[in-house]
Amino acid sequence: MTKENLDEAPFATVIASAGRQLLAAVNPAAAAKGIAPGLPLADALSFLPGLATHPAELAEDAAALRRLAEWSGRYSPWTAPDQPSSGDHGIKIEITGSAHLWGGEVALAADLSRRLARQGIGHRLAIADTLGAAWAVARYASGRATGNPISGKFAVETANLIVPIGEARDAIAPLPVAALRLDPTLVQGLHRVGLRHIGDIIAMPRDALARRFGADVARRLDQALGDLPEPLSPLGEVPTRRVRLSFAEPIADPADLARAAERLTQDLVARLAREGMGARRLDLGFHRVDSRVEHIRIGTARPSRDPVHLARLMIGKLDTVDPGLGIEDAILAAFAVEPLASEQFETPLPRQHPHPSPQAGKGIGGHEHSRRAPFPARGGGSGWGPGLAPLFDRIGTKLGLDAPARLEPRESHIPERASAAVPISNHHFSEKPPRPPMKGEGGVRGADVGERHPHPPIAGAMGPSLSHDAGEGLTPTKPPRPVRLFAPPEPVEAFWVLPDDPPFHFTWRRRLHRVAQADGPERIAEEWWHPDGQLANRNGDPGAIRDYYRVEDETGRRFWLFRAGLPGDPPPRWFIHGVFA
Amino acid sequence: MSSAARLVDLQDRIRRIERPNALRHGVLPFGVAALDRALPEGGLALGALHEIHGQGADEEDGATGAGFAAGIVGRIANGLVLWCLKRGDLYGPGLAAHGLDPARIALVRAARDEDILWTLEEALRSPDIAAVVGEIGRLPMVAGRRLQLAAERSGITALVLQRWRTGAEAAAERARPSAAVTRWRVAPLPSLPDGEPGIGLPRWRVELLRCRGGEPAAWDVEAADASGLVHLSAELADRPAAPRRFAAERELWRAAG
Numbered sequence: 019m020t021k022e023n024l025d026e027a028p029f030a031t032v033i034a035s036a037g038r039q040l041l042a043a044v045n046p047a048a049a050a051k052g053i054a055p056g057l058p059l060a061d062a063l064s065f066l067p068g069l070a071t072h073p074a075e076l077a078e079d080a081a082a083l084r085r086l087a088e089w090s091g092r093y094s095p096w097t098a099p100d101q102p103s104s105g106d107h108g109i110k111i112e113i114t115g116s117a118h119l120w121g122g123e124v125a126l127a128a129d130l131s132r133r134l135a136r137q138g139i140g141h142r143l144a145i146a147d148t149l150g151a152a153w154a155v156a157r158y159a160s161g162r163a164t165g166n167p168i169s170g171k172f173a174v175e176t177a178n179l180i181v182p183i184g185e186a187r188d189a190i191a192p193l194p195v196a197a198l199r200l201d202p203t204l205v206q207g208l209h210r211v212g213l214r215h216i217g218d219i220i221a222m223p224r225d226a227l228a229r230r231f232g233a234d235v236a237r238r239l240d241q242a243l244g245d246l247p248e249p250l251s252p253l254g255e256v257p258t259r260r261v262r263l264s265f266a267e268p269i270a271d272p273a274d275l276a277r278a279a280e281r282l283t284q285d286l287v288a289r290l291a292r293e294g295m296g297a298r299r300l301d302l303g304f305h306r307v308d309s310r311v312e313h314i315r316i317g318t319a320r321p322s323r324d325p326v327h328l329a330r331l332m333i334g335k336l337d338t339v340d341p342g343l344g345i346e347d348a349i350l351a352a353f354a355v356e357p358l359a360s361e362q363f364e365t366p367l368p369r370q371h372p373h374p375s376p377q378a379g380k381g382i383g384g385h386e387h388s389r390r391a392p393f394p395a396r397g398g399g400s401g402w403g404p405g406l407a408p409l410f411d412r413i414g415t416k417l418g419l420d421a422p423a424r425l426e427p428r429e430s431h432i433p434e435r436a437s438a439a440v441p442i443s444n445h446h447f448s449e450k451p452p453r454p455p456m457k458g459e460g461g462v463r464g465a466d467v468g469e470r471h472p473h474p475p476i477a478g479a480m481g482p483s484l485s486h487d488a489g490e491g492l493t494p495t496k497p498p499r500p501v502r503l504f505a506p507p508e509p510v511e512a513f514w515v516l517p518d519d520p521p522f523h524f525t526w527r528r529r530l531h532r533v534a535q536a537d538g539p540e541r542i543a544e545e546w547w548h549p550d551g552q553l554a555n556r557n558g559d560p561g562a563i564r565d566y567y568r569v570e571d572e573t574g575r576r577f578w579l580f581r582a583g584l585p586g587d588p589p590p591r592w593f594i595h596g597v598f599a
Numbered sequence: 600m601s602s603a604a605r606l607v608d609l610q611d612r613i614r615r616i617e618r619p620n621a622l623r624h625g626v627l628p629f630g631v632a633a634l635d636r637a638l639p640e641g642g643l644a645l646g647a648l649h650e651i652h653g654q655g656a657d658e659e660d661g662a663t664g665a666g667f668a669a670g671i672v673g674r675i676a677n678g679l680v681l682w683c684l685k686r687g688d689l690y691g692p693g694l695a696a697h698g699l700d701p702a703r704i705a706l707v708r709a710a711r712d713e714d715i716l717w718t719l720e721e722a723l724r725s726p727d728i729a730a731v732v733g734e735i736g737r738l739p740m741v742a743g744r745r746l747q748l749a750a751e752r753s754g755i756t757a758l759v760l761q762r763w764r765t766g767a768e769a770a771a772e773r774a775r776p777s778a779a780v781t782r783w784r785v786a787p788l789p790s791l792p793d794g795e796p797g798i799g800l801p802r803w804r805v806e807l808l809r810c811r812g813g814e815p816a817a818w819d820v821e822a823a824d825a826s827g828l829v830h831l832s833a834e835l836a837d838r839p840a841a842p843r844r845f846a847a848e849r850e851l852w853r854a855a856g
Contacts, residue, residue, distance in 0.1 A: 402679060405727045408725070409722060410705070412721055413707055417714055417718070421709060423707075423708070424702075424705065424706065425689070427691060437690060437691035437701065499696060500662070500690055501666050501690055501694055502665065503690035503693070529656060534789065535789075535790060535799070536797060537797035537798050568797075569798075570790055570798050572789070573787065573789070574786075574788040574790065575656070575657055575662075575787045576798065596690060597657075598666075599662050599665055599666020599787075599822060
C-alpha cells in the first residue's frame with residue numbers, strides 16, 4: 019500500500035539516518051519519476067527539484083496502520099499491521115473462512131477497496147493462497163497480469179489482484195525476486211548471478227539455494243509457495259464466536275446503537291444456545307466510517323447467554339462510544355466461551371394468564387411447564403413440590419399475582435440486593451443476576467475491561483471485618499445480618515464522639531437509644547461492576563460507601579446502623595437499615 | 600402389665616381424653632431440658648397453633664419474634680414455610696442465622712389482617728407446607744380457633760407473630776383467651792460477653808405465658824443459632840455490672856488490629 023497520494027505532485031517523507039536525509043516514502047507521482055524510498059534526499063532533489071517533502075512521522079504512521087488493521091477486523095478477526103523495518107508497510111488479513119460471508123473473494127476485495135478509496139487511502143490489494151504470494155502480487159504484479167482490476171473509477175490508485183486458488187506458483191513466478199520479502203543485499207546477490215525473477219529460483223533445490231544465498235531466500239520462497247507455514251499473529255485475541263451487523267447507511271443515534279447491540283446479542287446467544295455454551299467476555303466493536311473502531315467490553319464472571327442481561331450490560335456503556343461520522347458495522351465477539359447447561363437459562367415464557375386455571379396442575383408449576391421441576395428442590399424434604407401450585411394460584415388470584423414470592427439469594431454484598439423477593443408467578447423466568455467478581459479474582463478481570471473507563475480497584479468490602487456475598491453460603495466469619503431489613507434505610511439522628519466511631523446514642527422513630535455495645539465498622543462499597551451502578555442511599559450521593567455498625571442498646575435491642583460516606587466527609591449521615599433478633 | 604406401666608398407660612389415656620387432638624402430630628423439642636419440661640410431651644406441639652408476642656417497640660418491629668419463629672419452623676422438615684406479612688421487611692440472610700433457610704420460605708404479602716388469616720388457613724390445608732407463620736396485629740378468638748382446627752387436621756404447624764401494637768392494646772391482647780396451644784413472649788436481652796470486644800452472644804428472654812396442659816415459665820436463653828436451637832443462657836460470674844462503653848472497646852479493636 020502506498021501512502022500519501024494527496025495530489026498529483028511528487029511528494030516524499032524524509033527521515034534522518036546516520037547524518038543523512040533519506041526518503042522514507044514516496045507518492046505515486048514521485049515513484050513515476052523514478053524516486054524510491056531509501057534514496058538520499060539530496061539525490062532525489064537533484065533528479066526532481068520540485069519534490070515536496072515532509073518529515074516522516076513514524077510513530078504516527080505505525081499507529082495509523084494499526085488502527086487500519088483493527089478496522090479491517092470487519093472482514094476477519096485475523097488481521098495485523100505489516101510493518102517491516104525496510105518500509106513498504108501494509109495490512110495482513112486472513113480471510114480463510116470469512117470470504118463467503120461477503121459473497122466471495124471478489125466481492126470482499128471490492129468492498130474493502132471501495133471503503134479504503136472513500137477514505138482516500140491509495141492501496142493495492144491482493145488475495146492469494148499464502149501471505150507471501152499475496153504480498154508479492156500486491157506489490158509487484160501489474161494489475162492486468164494476474165487478476166481483475168475491479169475498481170479504476172476512483173481518484174486514488176487502486177488495484178485488486180486475486181490469485182485463484184492453487185495458482186500462487188504461477189502468479190509469483192514472473193515477479194522479481196524482491197517480491198519474496200528479501201533483504202536488499204540478498205536481492206543484489208541474486209541479481210549478480212542473473213537470478214532476477216522468482217521463476218528463476220523456484221525449481222532450484224532448497225538446500226543449494228540456502229547454501230548459496232542464505233536460508234532466508236529458501237524460507238521466503240517456501241512461505242510464498244505454501245510449503246512452509248506462515249501463521250499470522252493477529253492484532254488481538256481472536257474470538258471464538260463472532261456475529262456482525264452491517265448498516266446500509268452509517269448509524270450514529272444511540273438508540274440505533276442500542277438496537278444493534280440487542281440484535282447482535284440475540285444472534286450470538288442463539289448460536290451459543292445451539293452449542294450449549296455461554297460467554298464470559300464480550301467485545302462489541304463499532305466500526306466507524308473513518309476506519310476507527312469503538313469498543314464496548316463487558317464481562318461476567320460466570321458464563322452467560324442471557325440476551326436481556328448481556329444486552330443491558332452493553333447498552334449501559336453506550337455512552338462511552340463516540341460514533342464519529344457514523345458507524346457502518348457492528349461486530350460482537352465472544353471470548354472465554356464455556357459450556358453452560360441449558361437449565362441455567364431458559365427462553366422467557368409468556369407470562370401466566372392472570373385468571374385462575376380451572377384445573378389444578380395447570381397453573382404455576384403445572385404440567386404446562388413439566389419439562390422442568392416447577393420449583394427447585396433445595397435440601398431434603400424442603401422442596402417446592404408441585405402440589406403447591408394450586409395454593410399459589412389461589413393466593414395470587416385473591417391477593418394479586420405478585421403477592422406470593424420467594425426470597426431469592428443474590429450474590430451481592432449490598433444488603434438490600436443480597437436477598438430479593440421474586441414473585442412466584444414469574445419464578446420460571448427470573449433473570450439470573452450477574453455474579454460479581456469473587457474474592458481473589460482480580461478487580462478488572464471478569465468484569466469491565468473497557469479501556470476508556472478503567473475502574474478504580476475498589477474492593478467490595480474493605481472494612482476491618484471483610485464481608486463478601488451476603489447471599490448463599492454461610493461462613494462462620496460472616497458478619498451477622500438482621501432479620502428485618504428496612505427498604506429504604508431510615509434516617510436516624512445520631513450523636514458520636516469521633517467521626518469514625520459508632521454513635522453513643524441515636525434517635526429513631528422518636529425513641530432515644532443509648533448504645534451499650536457496638537461492633538464494626540463493616541465497610542460496604544458500591545458494586546462498580548453492577549449494571550445499576552451505585553448504592554441508592556436516599557441522599558443523592560452516588561458512589562457512596564457505607565460503614566455498618568451493629569449496635570446494642572441498654573435494653574438489649576440490636577440494630578444495624580450505617581454511616582453514609584467516608585468518615586471525613588461532612589456532614590456524616592446515619593441510617594438504620596435493620597433490626598437483629 | 601406391671602402396675603407402673605399400667606399407671607403410665609392410664610395417664611396417657613387421661614391426657615388423650617383431656618386433649619383429644621392437640622398433640623396427635625407429635626412435638627418438636629427445644630432441646631433444652633428446662634423448656635421442654637414445661638411443655639406437655641416434652642416439646643412444642645406440631646400440627647397446632649402457637650402465638651408469639653413481643654415486648655415494647657421490639658414487638659412493633661417483630662425482630663426477636665421472627666428469630667424465635669425461624670428457629671422453630673426451620674427445624675420442621677417436609678415442605679415449605681409460608682410466611683405471611685404486611686411489610687416486606689423479612690430478610691433472608693438474617694433468618695438463616697437463626698436456622699431457617701430462606702430458600703424454604705414462600706413469602707406472601709397482604710394488606711390486611713383478614714387476608715393474612717385467610718392465607719394462613721388456605722396454607723394449612725395445602726400439601727407440601729411444613730409450617731406457616733403469620734404476622735398480624737390482632738388474633739380474634741374465632742380466627743384462632745379456625746387456624747387451630749385447620750392445623751390439627753393437616754398436621755401443619757402455625758405460628759402467629761403479634762406485631763404492630765403498642766402499650767395498652769398489646770397488654771389486652773396478651774391477656775385475652777386464645778385458641779392457641781401455647782402463647783409465648785420473646786424479648787431481647789443484653790448480650791453476654793463472649794470474650795471478644797463488642798456485642799457478645801445475643802440473648803432472649805423467652806416466656807411461656809400460657810400453655811394448654813403446662814405451666815407458665817420464663818427462661819433467659821441464647822438466641823437461636825444457625826441450627827435453630829436455643830441454649831440456656833449461662834450468666835457469667837464476671838459479667839460487668841454496667842454495660843461497657845464502646846469507646847474503651849475501640850481501643851481493644853485497635854489493639855487487635
